[in-house]
Amino acid sequence: MYAYDGLDRSLVRDRVDEFRDQVARRLAGSLSEEQFKPLRLMNGLYLQLHGYMLRVAIPYGVLSSAKLRALAHVARRWDRGYGHFTTRQNLQFHWVKLSETPDILAYLAEHDLHAIQTSGNCIRNTTTDPFAGAARDEADDPRVWCEVIRQWSTLHPEFSYLPRKFKIAVTASAKDRAAIKAHDIGLRLGRDAEGRLVFEVLVGGGLGRTPHIGALVKKDLPADRLLSFLTAILRVYNREGRRDNLYKARIKILVSELGLAAFAEKVEQEWAALDPTEIDILGTELARIRGQFALAKLDPRPAVSRGFEAARTREDFARFARNNIAPHKVQGYGIVTISLKGIGDTPGDCTADQMEAIADLAESYSQSEIRVTHAQNLVLPNVALDDALALFEGLRAIGLASANINLASDIIACPGLDYCALANARAIPIAQAIARRFEDPIFEEAVGELQVKISGCINACGHHHLGHIGILGVDKKGEEYYQLTLGGSGAEDAAIGAVLGPAVAAGDVADAVEALARRYLEVRQPEERFLDTVRRLGPTPFKAAVYEHADTV
Amino acid sequence: MLILSEDGGVRAVEDRFTVLGDEEGAGRARPVILSRARFEADAERLWSEGFELGVRLAADDKVEDLAYDLPRLAVVALEFPKFRDGRAFTSAVLLRQRYGFLGEVRAVGDVLLDQAFAMVRCGFSAFETRASAADWARAIGRYAVVYQTSADGRQPAFLARATKS
Numbered sequence: 093m094y095a096y097d098g099l100d101r102s103l104v105r106d107r108v109d110e111f112r113d114q115v116a117r118r119l120a121g122s123l124s125e126e127q128f129k130p131l132r133l134m135n136g137l138y139l140q141l142h143g144y145m146l147r148v149a150i151p152y153g154v155l156s157s158a159k160l161r162a163l164a165h166v167a168r169r170w171d172r173g174y175g176h177f178t179t180r181q182n183l184q185f186h187w188v189k190l191s192e193t194p195d196i197l198a199y200l201a202e203h204d205l206h207a208i209q210t211s212g213n214c215i216r217n218t219t220t221d222p223f224a225g226a227a228r229d230e231a232d233d234p235r236v237w238c239e240v241i242r243q244w245s246t247l248h249p250e251f252s253y254l255p256r257k258f259k260i261a262v263t264a265s266a267k268d269r270a271a272i273k274a275h276d277i278g279l280r281l282g283r284d285a286e287g288r289l290v291f292e293v294l295v296g297g298g299l300g301r302t303p304h305i306g307a308l309v310k311k312d313l314p315a316d317r318l319l320s321f322l323t324a325i326l327r328v329y330n331r332e333g334r335r336d337n338l339y340k341a342r343i344k345i346l347v348s349e350l351g352l353a354a355f356a357e358k359v360e361q362e363w364a365a366l367d368p369t370e371i372d373i374l375g376t377e378l379a380r381i382r383g384q385f386a387l388a389k390l391d392p393r394p395a396v397s398r399g400f401e402a403a404r405t406r407e408d409f410a411r412f413a414r415n416n417i418a419p420h421k422v423q424g425y426g427i428v429t430i431s432l433k434g435i436g437d438t439p440g441d442c443t444a445d446q447m448e449a450i451a452d453l454a455e456s457y458s459q460s461e462i463r464v465t466h467a468q469n470l471v472l473p474n475v476a477l478d479d480a481l482a483l484f485e486g487l488r489a490i491g492l493a494s495a496n497i498n499l500a501s502d503i504i505a506c507p508g509l510d511y512c513a514l515a516n517a518r519a520i521p522i523a524q525a526i527a528r529r530f531e532d533p534i535f536e537e538a539v540g541e542l543q544v545k546i547s548g549c550i551n552a553c554g555h556h557h558l559g560h561i562g563i564l565g566v567d568k569k570g571e572e573y574y575q576l577t578l579g580g581s582g583a584e585d586a587a588i589g590a591v592l593g594p595a596v597a598a599g600d601v602a603d604a605v606e607a608l609a610r611r612y613l614e615v616r617q618p619e620e621r622f623l624d625t626v627r628r629l630g631p632t633p634f635k636a637a638v639y640e641h642a643d644t645v
Numbered sequence: 646m647l648i649l650s651e652d653g654g655v656r657a658v659e660d661r662f663t664v665l666g667d668e669e670g671a672g673r674a675r676p677v678i679l680s681r682a683r684f685e686a687d688a689e690r691l692w693s694e695g696f697e698l699g700v701r702l703a704a705d706d707k708v709e710d711l712a713y714d715l716p717r718l719a720v721v722a723l724e725f726p727k728f729r730d731g732r733a734f735t736s737a738v739l740l741r742q743r744y745g746f747l748g749e750v751r752a753v754g755d756v757l758l759d760q761a762f763a764m765v766r767c768g769f770s771a772f773e774t775r776a777s778a779a780d781w782a783r784a785i786g787r788y789a790v791v792y793q794t795s796a797d798g799r800q801p802a803f804l805a806r807a808t809k810s
């Protein structure tokens with residue numbers, strides 16, 4: 093895991109001082125709210141329905157036990173004892189006071205944490221595969237490149253006032269666990285015919301009111317030229333992206349208005365004109381960063397763990413092992429996903445007590461390392477199979493042993509009308525109602541992989557477009573209604589879901605989702621996931637299942 | 646107006662230049678700043694009459710269009726129509742890094758103290774602002790470490806690490 097040196101620390105500390113000064117000027121009235129807004133946003137501070145929300149950066153979703161404990165402390169001391177993990181692998185505190193935020197940031201800085209660029213029209217926290225460094229199928233560790241991007245993009249003087257926010261995601265696997273095609277820039281690290289590391293660069297993905305799937309703008313970019321190529325893209329965007337209309341300001345609109353070929357041509361021209369020696373990462377610095385991510389020594393283990401096999405005769409553990417443990421690149425280890433989606437929970441919420449307990453479990457069983465996933469779960473990446481049962485029991489003791497990863501109740505939901513000033517409708521209670529329909533684990537496992545994603549408004553923070561079943565809150569004459577989409581995906585087979593039919597009332601959403609799942613069980617072919625069946629049959633049979641009874645508008 | 650002085654400090658100075666409107670008579674030779682349209686129409690004549698010229702570029706004007714004339718310009722003023730509009734940052738970087746422009750790059754329009762740091766890094770050297778020189782100096786000296794190269798020639802962290810080891 094990357095450890096800050098004195099230089100990294102100095103920058104974070106200076107940032108805290110700057111923000112303390114800005115907050116003082118705001119409280120004294122010498123900064124107007126209009127002037128203060130972009131400054132606080134670049135420090136992750138939002139004004140929401142009930143007050144201020146602070147979004148803390150978790151660079152590429154990687155946490156240590158020590159950092160997680162620091163976050164637990166913030167939750168307890170300055171918030172209401174919990175935090176909310178987001179789809180950008182960050183953590184939000186929804187109940188902070190403006191006057192206390194400089195102290196919170198100062199405390200976080202002591203633990204090498206900050207809130208820099210978690211909001212605002214700048215380059216946001218880069219996200220990646222939560223299995224990075226442990227996945228069997230990766231070409232190289234994508235975290236190395238995330239860290240390279242983190243440094244390059246932090247306080248970038250030229251790209252801090254872009255037309256709109258800018259999100260980058262990196263994966264190094266064929267299986268896309270980072271939704272790279274839904275990002276302004278998606279990077280896939282691979283190897284060329286000679287074995288050299290190269291990037292595939294996708295541009296213009298994004299959700300919101302005009303969802304786009306990212307398109308390939310460069311193949312086989314030598315990995316060590318990444319930063320100059322990113323600079324070229326950002327420069328073209330900063331100059332030519334639309335600034336006249338908030339809803340047309342993302343790079344996806346620029347790419348679609350210019351056409352992909354014309355956009356790519358401009359980027360290539362800019363790339364050819366800039367001086368790469370000033371921008372591209374030095375080999376020595378790359379080696380220094382890579383060294384910090386070297387796989388910590390995992391004791392060799394036998395291929396078959398006897399303890400693990402014996403434990404699997406227990407039905408509850410067997411279910412957990414099936415759904416929440418993925419294969420590790422080192423023999424005898426597994427990657428364990430901790431679901432923050434228990435029945436009745438708010439997706440992504442985690443109490444201070446749970447954070448501390450997870451920090452302890454990570455220390456005992458996963459080399460003190462924790463990851464945040466874009467599906468709002470946590471991952472312990474390096475767990476010996478011999479320890480899996482003990483870990484499972486530890487998780488059970490804190491109510492976090494739900495065996496539902498990638499199943500119907502593993503729902504992504506944005507904060508919605510319970511917190512967010514922009515929302516049309518609530519998202520959290522809808523998620524809870526749906527989860528209850530899948531309380532029977534036999535039914536839920538029979539349905540299998542099913543990604544339900546809920547957004548409280550068209551800004552799509554809950555990624556509803558990418559849900560196998562997407563749910564979007566809409567306002568119908570002051571009432572909360574929900575539009576359903578079908579067939580979306582955020583993975584390597586990325587697609588935007590298609591609207592199924594008229595929006596349904598809040599009370600009918602869970603019925604509709606259950607009806608969709610039951611119809612799938614009736615019409616599926618062997619080995620087909622829900623998504624595959626939808627793609628094969630189209631919407632008709634599903635439409636019938638939903639609209640037989642529902643109260644629609 | 647504030648300017649960066651040679652030693653990297655900040656000084657408040659009288660602006661030597663006046664803005665010459667598009668319709669205004671030129672008058673006697675003096676330092677003036679022109680719109681791009683007036684510059685294109687009138688620059689040769691004004692130069693031949695001994696004027697010292699600067700050009701004010703709107704946020705959507707391209708510095709590339711000035712490339713040929715840059716060595717003869719004393720000032721390029723880049724406009725921030727709103728402080729949130731960051732196009733002038735790229736314009737400044739290109740003026741310094743791509744065209745090697747050595748004259749004054751001036752920030753005009755909605756020039757916010759909290760952007761001083763980014764402006765200086767991108768190569769701005771003069772600022773039309775009501776902020777005090779002391780506040781401006783503090784803002785630009787805020788960060789002891791930077792992560793990337795820009796037009797100010799500061800050594801970024803990755804190079805500092807390379808020379809250290």
Ligand code: SF4
Nearest residue numbers: 506512515548549553
């Ligand atoms: S999708 Fe809308 S309601 Fe949900 S968090 Fe984003 S802005 Fe708020």
